Amino acid sequence: MSASLALRRPDANAQPPGASGVLRERGQREVFCGLTGIVWLHRKIQDAFFLVVGSRTCAHLIQSAAGVMIFAEPRFATAILEERDLAGMADANAELDRVVGDLLARRPDIRTLFLVGSCPSEVIKLDLSRAAQRLTAQHGPGLRVLSYSGSGIETTFTQGEDACLAALVAECPPEAPDAAPSLLIAGALPDIVEDQFHRLFDALGIGPVAFLPGRRSHALPAIGPQTRVLLAQPFLGDTALRLEDRGARRLAAPFPFGVEGTTAWLEAAALAFGVSPQRFAGAVAPAQQRGRQAVAAHRALLQDRRVFFFPDSQLEPSLARFLHEELGAIPVEVASPYLNRDLVGPELERLPAEVRLVEGQDVERQLDRCRADRPDLAVCGLGLANPLEAQGVATKWSIELVFSPVHGFEQAGDLAALFSRPLARRARLKGLAA
Amino acid sequence: MKLAVWTYEGPPHVGAMRVATALDGVHFVLHAPQGDTYADLLFTMIERRDHRPPVTYTTFQARDLGTDTAEIFKRAAADAVARFAPDALIVGASCTAELIQDDPGGLTRALGLSIPAIPVELPSYQKKEHWGASETFYQVVRKLAAPADGAGADETRTGKAGTKDAAARRPTCNLLGPTALGFRHRDDVTEITRLLESLGVEVAVVAPLGAKAADIARLPDADFNVVLYPEIAETTAAWLERTWRQPAVRTQPLGVAGTRAFIAEVAALCGLDPEPVLAREGSRLPWWSRSVDSNYLTGKRVFVFGEANRAAAVARVAAHEMGFEVVGVGAYNREFAREIRAVAAELGVEPLLTDDYLEVERTIAALQPELVLGTQMERHIAKRLRIGCAVISSPAHVQDYPARYAPQLGFEGANVLFDTWVHPLAMGLEEHLLAMFREDFEFNDAAGLSHLGAAAPAATAPEPAPLASGTTDPASGGRWTPEAEAELAKIPFFVRGKARRNTEAFATARGLALIELDTLYDARSHYARSH
Numbered sequence: 001m002s003a004s005l006a007l008r009r010p011d012a013n014a015q016p017p018g019a020s021g022v023l024r025e026r027g028q029r030e031v032f033c034g035l036t037g038i039v040w041l042h043r044k045i046q047d048a049f050f051l052v053v054g055s056r057t058c059a060h061l062i063q064s065a066a067g068v069m070i071f072a073e074p075r076f077a078t079a080i081l082e083e084r085d086l087a088g089m090a091d092a093n094a095e096l097d098r099v100v101g102d103l104l105a106r107r108p109d110i111r112t113l114f115l116v117g118s119c120p121s122e123v124i125k126l127d128l129s130r131a132a133q134r135l136t137a138q139h140g141p142g143l144r145v146l147s148y149s150g151s152g153i154e155t156t157f158t159q160g161e162d163a164c165l166a167a168l169v170a171e172c173p174p175e176a177p178d179a180a181p182s183l184l185i186a187g188a189l190p191d192i193v194e195d196q197f198h199r200l201f202d203a204l205g206i207g208p209v210a211f212l213p214g215r216r217s218h219a220l221p222a223i224g225p226q227t228r229v230l231l232a233q234p235f236l237g238d239t240a241l242r243l244e245d246r247g248a249r250r251l252a253a254p255f256p257f258g259v260e261g262t263t264a265w266l267e268a269a270a271l272a273f274g275v276s277p278q279r280f281a282g283a284v285a286p287a288q289q290r291g292r293q294a295v296a297a298h299r300a301l302l303q304d305r306r307v308f309f310f311p312d313s314q315l316e317p318s319l320a321r322f323l324h325e326e327l328g329a330i331p332v333e334v335a336s337p338y339l340n341r342d343l344v345g346p347e348l349e350r351l352p353a354e355v356r357l358v359e360g361q362d363v364e365r366q367l368d369r370c371r372a373d374r375p376d377l378a379v380c381g382l383g384l385a386n387p388l389e390a391q392g393v394a395t396k397w398s399i400e401l402v403f404s405p406v407h408g409f410e411q412a413g414d415l416a417a418l419f420s421r422p423l424a425r426r427a428r429l430k431g432l433a434a
Numbered sequence: 435m436k437l438a439v440w441t442y443e444g445p446p447h448v449g450a451m452r453v454a455t456a457l458d459g460v461h462f463v464l465h466a467p468q469g470d471t472y473a474d475l476l477f478t479m480i481e482r483r484d485h486r487p488p489v490t491y492t493t494f495q496a497r498d499l500g501t502d503t504a505e506i507f508k509r510a511a512a513d514a515v516a517r518f519a520p521d522a523l524i525v526g527a528s529c530t531a532e533l534i535q536d537d538p539g540g541l542t543r544a545l546g547l548s549i550p551a552i553p554v555e556l557p558s559y560q561k562k563e564h565w566g567a568s569e570t571f572y573q574v575v576r577k578l579a580a581p582a583d584g585a586g587a588d589e590t591r592t593g594k595a596g597t598k599d600a601a602a603r604r605p606t607c608n609l610l611g612p613t614a615l616g617f618r619h620r621d622d623v624t625e626i627t628r629l630l631e632s633l634g635v636e637v638a639v640v641a642p643l644g645a646k647a648a649d650i651a652r653l654p655d656a657d658f659n660v661v662l663y664p665e666i667a668e669t670t671a672a673w674l675e676r677t678w679r680q681p682a683v684r685t686q687p688l689g690v691a692g693t694r695a696f697i698a699e700v701a702a703l704c705g706l707d708p709e710p711v712l713a714r715e716g717s718r719l720p721w722w723s724r725s726v727d728s729n730y731l732t733g734k735r736v737f738v739f740g741e742a743n744r745a746a747a748v749a750r751v752a753a754h755e756m757g758f759e760v761v762g763v764g765a766y767n768r769e770f771a772r773e774i775r776a777v778a779a780e781l782g783v784e785p786l787l788t789d790d791y792l793e794v795e796r797t798i799a800a801l802q803p804e805l806v807l808g809t810q811m812e813r814h815i816a817k818r819l820r821i822g823c824a825v826i827s828s829p830a831h832v833q834d835y836p837a838r839y840a841p842q843l844g845f846e847g848a849n850v851l852f853d854t855w856v857h858p859l860a861m862g863l864e865e866h867l868l869a870m871f872r873e874d875f876e877f878n879d880a881a882g883l884s885h886l887g888a889a890a891p892a893a894t895a896p897e898p899a900p901l902a903s904g905t906t907d908p909a910s911g912g913r914w915t916p917e918a919e920a921e922l923a924k925i926p927f928f929v930r931g932k933a934r935r936n937t938e939a940f941a942t943a944r945g946l947a948l949i950e951l952d953t954l955y956d957a958r959s960h961y962a963r964s965h
Contacts, residue, residue, distance in 0.1 A: 028510070029493045033469025053435075055529035055558055060444040061472045080436045083559045086533070095435035102437060119467045119530035123499070152469030153496040153530070364517060383474030383486065390484030 022339060027362025030383055031312055031337055032399075033152030034160025035116060036065045040403060041164055041213070042075045044188045047111040048217045050076040051103065052150070053096065053128060054118030065399070075110070077103070081120055092126050093134075100135055100145075110143065112217035114164065117149035144217070146171065156337040158235040158313045158402065161188060165212060165239040168220065169246065172212075175224025183209045183269055184221055184248065186239055187232030190405040191215065196287075197256075197408060200266060203283035206273045212239075223248050228272050230265060232256060232407060234347070235314035237340045254346045256407045257315070257415060258322035259291040264346075287409035294413020295326050298420040303328035305423065308375035310384060311335040311361045312398040317347040319379070319401065319415075324351060327416060331355045332373050335366065377422060394422040440791045440811060442766035442829055446556035446566025447528045448473050453570040453666075454524050455487040455614035456642040457650075460574070461520035462489045463511045465503075465531035465538050480832050481615055490514040492531070504536045511542055515549065521647035522550045522578065524570065529558035550647070552577045562789075564665045564741070564767050567613055571642055572669045578650040581677060605704040606636045606656040607683075610671055611663030612643035617744075617828040619643060621841035622662065626687060629844050630660075632711050633697060635704060654678040658703055662843070664743045665767065686743060687843045689751035689851065690717050716845030719852045723755060731757055734859060737803040738763045739786065739794060739812050740827025742770030744842075746777040748807055748826045751851060753781055761801045762786060764794070766809075791815075802932060805859060810834065820931060822858025826851075914949045921954055936961045 035058055038050045052058045059078035079099045084090045096115075104110065113135070115128045128147035135145040148163040149155060155163055165186060175182075183206055185197065194211050201209045210221035221227075227248035231240060234255050244250060253268035254261045263284065270280045307329050309316040316336045323329035331351060335358035341348070348357070358366070363384075370378060370393065378388050378395045385395040396419055406415040443449075447464055454462035455477055464470065471491050477483045492510040494503045515523060525538040539553025554570050561569075609626060612619035620643075627637045638656040639649045653659075653674065659682045661671045671682040681703060687696035694712060701708035715721075722728065736758040738749045742765035749763040764786025765774045771787050778785035786797055795815045798806060806816040806823040810831045816823035825834045826842070840854075841847040914922070918937075925933050933954075940957035941949050 027493065028471070028491050029468045030471050030474070031468060032472055033467070035469070036472075056438070056441060056443075056445040056562065057447075057470060057529045057558065059438045059441045060448065061469065063440055064472055064476060074439065078438050080438050081559060082436060083557075085435050086559055090435070092435070099435050099437050119469070120533060122496070123530055123533045151496075152467040153494065153499070156468060364513075381471075381475070382479050383471055384478070386478040386482060386484055387486045 021357060023356065023358045025358060025360040025362040025365065028364065029156070029337070029361045030310070030363040030381055031361070032065055032157040032381070033061070033119070034150035034155030034157065034163060035062055035118065035152075036157055037150065037160030037164060038062055038076045038116065039066045041161060041188055044190075044215065045112070045213050045217050046215050047109065048075065048114060049103070049107060049110040049112070050114045050116055051100065052076070052078040052116045052118055053121045053126060054078055054081065054116075055120045056080055058118045058120075075107075081124075086124065092124070093131060096126075096131055097135065097138070100139075104139060104143065113143060113145045114167070115145060115147040116160075116164075117147065117151055117154075119151045119153050122149065122151050122153060144171065156314075158233070158315075159238075159338075161233070162236050162238045165236060166242045168213060168217075169223065169239060169242040172220045172223045172246070174246075175222045175226055179222065179224060179226045180208075181226045181228060181273065182221075183207070183273070184212060184223070184227050184229045184243070185209065185232050186212045186229055186236055186243065188213055189232055189407060193405050193407050193411065196410055200283065200287065201269070204266070204270055204273070204275050204280060206269055206275065225249075228269070230269055231343065233315070234318055234340070234344050237343055240343065252346060254321065254350065255315075255318040257318045258326045258412050259288055259295060259409060260325050261318060261322055262291070262407070262409050262412065263288060284409070291409035291412040295416045297413065298416035299327050301420040301423045301427075302416070304330060305376040306330045306332045306373070307419075308332050308370050308373055308378045308393075309334045309336075310363075310366065310370075310378065310380035310398070311337045311358065312379075312381055313402050314338060314340075314344075315398075315401055316379070317344045317351065320355070321347045321350045322415065323419060326412075327419070329377075329419075332375050333358060333366075333369060335359070335361065337361065377419065379419075394426055396422055438790075442789050442791070442809065442811060443563035444473070444476075445529055445558045446561045446563060446569070447526060447558070448476070449563040449566025449568070450524065450526055450554055450556055450570040451477075451487055451489055452563075452567045452613040452615050453574065453642045454489060455483070456612065456644070457488075457574070458644055458646045459521040460488065460524060460647060461514055461518050461522075462487075462524040462526070463507070463514050463538070463542075464489055464491050464526055464528055465507050465536060466491045466493070466528035467530045468493050468495065470528050470530075477614055480830075481835050482832070483614070487614070488518065488520070494531075499534065503531075503534055504541055507536055507538060507541050508545060511538075511547075512545055515545075515547055520549060522552060522574070523547065524552045524554060524574065526554040526556050526570075528556075532556070532558050550577055562767070565769065567666045568669050571610075571613075571666055572673060574642070575650055575653060575670045576673060578647055579653045579674075579678075604634055604636045605658075605706070606638040607700075608638055608653050608656045608659045609640045609662050610659050611661060611665075611667030612640060613663075613666055614643070615828070616643075616663065616666075617741075617825075617830050617834065618840060618842045618847075619663070621839050622843040622847065624839070625841035625844035625846050626660065626662065629687070629693070629697070629711075630700065633700060633704075633708065634706055635700060654680065656680065658683060660700075664770065665741055686747045688744070688747040688847065689755050690719050690845070690848050691755065692747060692751070693717070693844050693848065717848040719755060719848040722849075722852050723757065728757070728856075731856065731859070733757070733759045734805055735759050735761045735801070735803040736805045736807060737761055737798055737801055737812075738826070739806070739808040740765060741809075742767050742773050744827045746773040748851075749777050749781060751848075752807065752855070755848070756852070756855065758805070761803050762797060764788065764797070802935065804932075805855065807855060824854045824858055913947065915951070918949050918951050918954050921951055933958070 042050050085092045115132050117128050132145040132147040146167045148167040150160040223246040225247035229243050229248050229250045240250050251268040251272050254264045256262040256265040314336050316334050320331040320334045333356040339359045378393050379398050382397050385397050388395050405411050474487055477487045490510050492506050494506050525542045542551040552573050554573050556566050612623050623640050659671050659680055661667045661682050661684045674680045683699050685696045685699045687693040697708045736752050738745050745765050749760050752758040753760045760781045762783050763778050766789040774785045791811055798815055806812050806821055807826045809827050809829050813823045840850050937954050937957040
């Protein structure tokens with residue numbers, strides 16, 4: 001996490017917007033920590049297990065964020081620190097080795113084990129990277145043990161995925177010296193979306209294409225100077241830096257949300273791989289057309305609606321751009337836990353000039369602004385949704401934006417529907433009007 | 435270090451939040467890192483609360499450690515008091531803040547607030563949610579209902595309710611224990627308040643649910659306390675008993691017998707006549723349970739698991755008021771293990787005391803009950819094992835916070851228990867008819883149970899999938915002859931899975947490699963039970 005922390009500018013409470021036009025706030029944050037990423041990462045990487053080394057709070061958080069418990073024994077768990085681990089009566093490393101041994105005995109199918117650091121494990125300075133090396137030596141080569149931090153003191157929500165992928169990059173083999181240019185898509189995507197993109201790149205004649213993370217943790221792509229990287233998610237700053245350290249070149253682009261975002265994203269790859277404009281237009285036209293049609297169905301509900309974004313996933317600038325460009329909505333405030341201008345610069349350029357950009361959060365002040373703005377729709381976390389609805393503000397829970405397939409042409413309509421549904425529902429509930 | 439997959443209880447500060455959220459006009463400042471705000475969604479989503487919990491999280495980050503986390507706490511506390519103007523402030527630390535030892539209590543004293551500040555110690559690495567709720571409630575009451583300096587309990591007590599002429603006024607009591615995120619606490623309070631009023635007892639204060647700081651201060655004015663939920667209220671009730679000589683009624687008014695015993699205890703304590711209230715047929719449960727349709731409930735195998743006091747009371751109702759066969763009873767909170775051991779001994783079953791979800795799953799799979807009465811965790815287990823389930827205890831999910839009035843306690847609560855527990859089982863007459871007409875071409879297996887609607891899941895459901903934990907090994911059951919397999923298919927679908935498992939277990943125990951027609955019937959006779 002050092003890289004992304006280093007990128008952060010020093011902040012103070014509620015600095016007024018400076019020359020950058022960004023309001024920086026510090027105070028209570030109403031966001032998840034990076035552990036939450038385990039909920040979707042474990043579904044994507046099908047032979048990996050995520051072991052949080054933390055407290056009962058960590059276990060309770062993941063369970064609450066996941067919402068339902070549909071799996072008898074999911075591929076994640078928490079090694080809960082107890083009094084004796086903290087009091088030094090038990091060597092925490094010996095205890096961790098024991099817990100991992102028990103776990104592997106029950107789950108011999110696991111090929112990669114992630115030790116995930118938490119607030120308590122970091123405060124007591126339990127060195128999980130050393131533990132990972134020790135455990136790999138002990139249980140390898142069939143099992144690889146990696147570590148990353150998902151702690152709240154270091155990571156906000158989606159930064160957990162960034163930290164996880166950064167750890168995977170370190171394991172990627174080097175490119176062959178004579179390697180041809182290849183494309184790497186970084187960011188966990190649902191399998192169906194991954195397959196759609198694969199077909200589009202095939203049609204464009206771009207290849208080989210690899211995805212990080214893939215469905216199997218041991219099939220890691222080779223990285224080197226011939227690797228071109230497209231980020232599928234805007235929150236992968238640390239992963240991008242690690243890839244660049246390995247010689248890979250990142251292609252700057254808006255993110256593939258909505259038809260326009262997806263087009264621009266694919267164009268960046270087409271440009272890097274010398275695809276002709278004619279071939280590009282021919283390859284993407286059918287999906288583009290379907291996407292535009294699907295999005296248009298939601299335009300009437302969202303046109304000229306004022307939207308207020310609470311900070312959550314770092315997807316906020318991209319989603320605001322989509323709502324503004326393709327649905328005619330007016331973003332009033334776009335807040336993000338962290339604005340990485342290197343990555344979201346192309347998104348910010350496409351937002352209307354008068355939008356209020358906010359980095360960080362002081363939830364009480366932000367709620368004051370939201371009440372004053374009276375937006376038609378607020379995009380916020382689950383803790384705020386019902387209280388805002390009770391105050392008359394329609395809401396979209398932001399967690400659905402990372403849990404559901406929303407990338408690419410084929411999902412553009414679904415993405416629009418996530419925002420229009422709360423408004424459509426209000427319109428239907430005529431019988432409840434006071 | 436303990437490996438946990440799913441947890442029944444959150445950390446103790448979540449218990450503290452349940453109390454703070456239940457109280458009115460009391461704010462909680464929690465020293466905690468980013469991410470701990472997840473707990474808000476338990477209240478706003480699961481319980482559908484229309485307000486955020488009254489909790490301010492200090493949200494310190496890695497770069498603050500060792501520099502100014504104490505300053506962050508003080509600023510957050512001062513801001514919260516200025517913004518929310520609470521009548522009292524609870525302060526505490528979550529698991530991470532506990533490690534950095536900033537002493538929220540001391541820092542709050544240094545602020546010199548004009549309102550009472552209540553520090554709570556929440557040892558996250560030893561204790562859990564119920565303990566945190568109980569401790570927070572106790573500290574709030576100790577602080578706000580403390581005797582004046584130097585006043586002995588007797589003087590103080592006579593200075594309050596004791597001076598009034600007892601005969602001239604109605605007896606009063608407090609209801610202790612209901613919190614935010616409690617299982618049906620909202621409706622239980624209404625039900626028990628009505629019940630006490632019908633006896634002539636006035637409910638003075640309900641706490642913590644809906645109580646203001648001033649209400650807590652007048653807890654000692656009442657004649658006695660009702661311990662509605664021992665997990666949360668017992669420590670406080672014991673303190674009020676010691677300090678204010680306030681007796682406590684501890685009988686759980688669950689089920690008809692429990693409610694009647696509760697009425698008798700309250701009446702004896704207040705010198706009231708319970709007969710008029712007892713004489714009214716308060717609940718439909720007794721007749722519903724005696725009516726002939728309920729014959730099919732006889733000896734249904736039931737497994738009970740939940741919060742200790744509730745699970746114990748539920749097991750008694752299941753056995754003595756529903757006529758079920760309780761095949762196991764357990765709890766996830768060890769603080770009240772004695773209650774579970776007592777009821778298990780009474781019913782002649784093994785007590786299960788564990789917060790290991792996988793162990794509960796293994797036990798249920800081994801016991802093969804026909805109905806599980808548990809928490810939302812057991813609902814998931816039962817769903818996988820294709821066993822009916824009703825939720826009787828926290829932790830519960832959003833569907834267990836119904837819009838309708840659905841108490842668990844009191845006479846109406848007993849009606850609710852009957853309906854809720856019977857619903858997952860096939861209706862009596864319907865079960866009988868299914869057996870009678872099972873060969874009929876229009877009334878075959880695919881028809882399913884009518885009350886589950888046209889898309890009855892049981893009709894198309896495959897056999898239960900083997901558990902990941904390996905309790906059911908499909909290879910161990912032996913091979914079936916086509917004749918035995920055909921006979922098995924004639925058994926109604928809703929008991930077929932059980933018949934298969936029983937027969938295979940029977941064959942395995944006897945070392946039979948092949949299951950023949952006779953094996954099926956031998957097993958059936960072996961497992962036949964006398965009702």
